[in-house]
Amino acid sequence: MLSATLHAGLSGYEIGVKLRSLRLKKKMGLVELGKHTGLSPALLSKIERGRLFPTLPTLLRIALVFSVGLEFFFAGAREKPLIAVVRKAERVRLPERPGSRQVAYRFESLDYPATERHFNSYYAEFLPAAPAELRPHTHPGAEFIYALAGTLSVHVDSDEYRLEQGDSMYFDSTIPHSYRRSGGRMCSAIVVTTG
Secondary structure: OOOHHHHHHHHOOOHHHHHHHHHHHOOOOHHHHHHHHOOOHHHHHHHHOOOOOOOHHHHHHHHHHOOOOOHHHHHHHHHOOOOOOOOHHHOEEEEOOOOOOOOOEEEEEOOOOOOOOOEEEEEEEEOOOOHHHOOOEOOOOEEEEEEEEOEEEEEEOOEEEEEOOOOEEEEEOOOOEEEEEEOOOOEEEEEEEEO
């Protein structure tokens, strides 16, 4: 069973609608299409009604009958403007180190359902961490941080920058960097990465 997020993401491609359109254009019934693909008419009906999402091999069997590529079923989704809404309760939480009890921060993705993103945005909560626990990391592109609450120490290479509520920072994220909450107050920020 698919999660609501996956179901919504796949529904946006309208694979079933496109399949039905191809079939009717060729004046082909479900039984006839089933004979050409080796798939049951019941399965094809479920795909057309959006009750079942086909695997790629199944979709390729169907595409070959109509002489179209797989891209036919996915290209049309970009005709509509890209809009993705993430409800607070649906955010995907990403710990700094999965499975670890001691983490310096937790990220929640703010834009995961958006396809073809040009950047990634996160809500981050920074937890108390000793300087020895800081683990510098790098990633391609750039990073932007906007401090929402508390005081955040950002270490970039050998320099430390303290961000207070309302402060922001932009830097080259190919340089080793790490984060640490300063003081006892709750610390949170919006973090945007590119690349």
